[in-house]
Structures are given as structure tokens and as C-alpha cells.
Amino acid sequence: MDSYYLTCRSLTYAQRVSRVLTAARIRNIIVRTPQKMSAEGCGYAIRVSPSSYADAMNALQSAALPPKRVYRMSAGGLFEEVRR
């Protein structure tokens, strides 16, 4: 299944993001950022489903917690950066 990865500058930031999404009843999970999405080295990202993506971005905009980058990954493992 496709999913969106919202990369975060730190684990603590990812945890803040996750708390905001959970409070907005948006299912999410903190994961290690896949290597190909992380130019800076190790990091964490939030994974959400395509059906939740728009709500997630709205919730994060309201909370002034923008992700560092956003990627869409297909079920086959291909991914592309989502320009915002």
C-alpha cells in the first residue's frame, strides 16, 4: 500500500508531530527514515496513509510543526518527494 513519509529533523520533533496527529485522530507511526530519503544520515519520520495525508498536513500546519520533507512511497518501494 502507498504511504507518505514526513521526515523530521529529530526524534523529539517526530514525537511532537506524532502527538499532534494522534490528538487529531490521525493514525501515524514513527519510523526510521528510509536511507534514500535521508540526505543528512540517520533520522526519524512519520508514516501516514494517503487517505490521512491531507488531514495530517493541515493538523501540522495548524500546530506550526512542518515536516522537513515529505515523500510518497508506492507499494513497490518507489518514492518521490512531494513538493509543497
Add this chain to the structure above:
Amino acid sequence: MIYLDAAATSFQKPASVEKAVLQALRSYSSPGRGGHKYAMAAAEKLYELRERAARLFNVADVERVAVTFNATHGLNIAIRSLVPPGGRAVISGYEHNSVLRPLHALGADITVADCPVFDYAAAIRAFDRATAPRPDAVIINHVSNVFGFELPVCEVAELCRVRGIPLIVDASQSAGVLEVDAEGLGADFIAMPGHKGLYGPQGTGLLIASDKARPLLYGGSGSDSKSPDMPPYLPDMLEAGTHNMPGIAGLCAGLAFVEKTGTDKIAAHERALAAGLIRGLRSIRGVRVFAAPDMEHQTGVVSFELDAMGSEEAAGKLADLGFALRAGLHCAPLAHRTVGTAERGTVRASVSAFNTEREIGSFLDAVELTARGAQ
């Protein structure tokens, strides 16, 4: 043994702290060092600690809550971030060596805002005078670890805000007992230990930091790994190396205890014990107490001396009678110089939420016995 040395370390801990430490050894690996369940469980506990601390100390952004080894570690970060080599710092006359030594190592020009002990108004005037011209930083101890004197942190914070002076607060003796309102104070740094009034294990501390923070230690942070520099954001910038997860879990349980009990209730309990202690000590012949005349700005830390013997000798005799105290200079020679006790030091009794009136009564009997025996 009756433990009256909470100003050094609160020895009696809530049962939940011990349980949390043991649980951590079985359940957590390293936060930020993997995505498996043990690493993520550790990350969740660490975040819980930051959230609890942010709530208790009114910090709007949890990322400002950094984990340290102790208050000294936090103060070193704060001082190194704000005071350049040869810079100028204004400090109270009641600072600990955890402030004096880092400043000395930097070759800083230190101005002491001096005032008599328990003279709150004089302390405000002293800081007012000392901060013109503008220093690189003001550093103020919220409560003296020797005399239990509550210093005018709110007034000094306001003065610093108006004059645009960076402020460091040492909350070693106040965190968990008095209100420490990070947003209200607007301090750049508030350093505190985890093992005193927050009832966590030794080797833990918290630093509430601002964007003026600079790394003190360099190493792995689990983030931005390709960069040779520490990450430029909090808290990662200040947390190089593996976290002390048993300590963090224990501190988290300690914070939960403080939150549940309430700092107001803890403070009232400690002040009531201190009032009884001071009253009793004043009634014993041959004992000199260094305490507020009316308990104003007095906390649960009380210094005294026996006319007939030195502080170490007195504490030794009281230890033989079953009381754990601290004597000497308490790593705060400046505070002793300010009050005129630097030659002999003092005996210090300090209470926690776990001490009782009965323990204070037993202690006063022991002091009377010791003082009488020495005459």
C-alpha cells in the same frame, strides 16, 4: 539512621522510582538509536520525561527540555553558551562551585551581587547595581544550598528582561519544591538535578535551554549523522552519547510523584519541618542557627553551628547518634564567605517530603545532647 541531607541527595525515594529503574533495565535500549521496540520504548519514556518536565516547569516547547547528568552539567552548558573567555558575569553571593569553577576556568570577570543572608530586598538592590554596565550573563541560585535562603529570582529575571541580559537560574534546591516557571521567568537556562527535589536517581538532571545553547560535549546524537557537527537544534545539540535510561525512567517516576503530590504541599511540609527545627535549635544553649527571623524566604535547608566544636566534629557526633547530615563548606565557599562562616563551615540539616515531625524531634534531642556534652 534518620536522613536529613536531602539538599545533597534525596535518599528516600518513592517506591515507583525504584520500580521504574529496574523496569528500564529490562525494557529499554537507547532512544534515537534504532526503530525496534526496545529503542522506541526508550524513546517514548524519554519523551514522557520531557513532557512531564515541560508541564511542571511551564515550558511551552518540549524540545527545550534537555537531559543532563546533573545540575553541574547543565550549568556548565549554560555558562559556556553565554559567557565567552574573559567575559563578565554577575552572580549572587550564594553560588555553588558548579557556577564559580566554570566561570573561573573561563577567566571570567565575576561581579558578586552581595547581600546579607535572608535580606531579599537587599539582594534585588545588589543585582540592580551590579548589572550596570551590562554583563554577558546573570547567574542566580534560586535557593542557597547552604542556608536555604530563597533568592529573588522573579525580580532579577524581570530586571534582566528589561535590560536584555541573558539569565541562568540554578534551580538545584528549588525544583520540585518552589514554583519554577520557565516561561514566566524568561531565563535562557534553568539547570536542575534530578536526584534532589525531583526524587530521581543520582546522575540525572534537566536543563531548560534556549536557542542560545551551544554544545558542551560532542558525539553521536542519532540524528544528522553525516554531519561532523552536532545538530544545530535542541535537544539533540546537548545530548551527545547514550542516554542514562534507568536514570531517566527513575526521574520520570520522581516527577510523577512531585506532580501528584504537588509542589505546594511538599513546600508547606518542608517549611513546617524547618520551622520546628529552627525553633528547637534556637532554644538549645550553645547552638547558633542561620535562619530567617520570621521564616520568610526560608526553605527546608537549615545551617547551624555548635559553639564548642567544629562543624565536621559536630556532624560526626550526630552521625554516631544516627543522623545523616552534611558539614563543612557544602561546595559553596562563596556562600560561607558572604555569611562569615568560611572558617568553620556549618552543619546543615535538610528535609524532604519523606521526613517527619517525629524525626525532627529526635534530631533536636540529639543536638541538645551533643551541645550539652561539649560544654
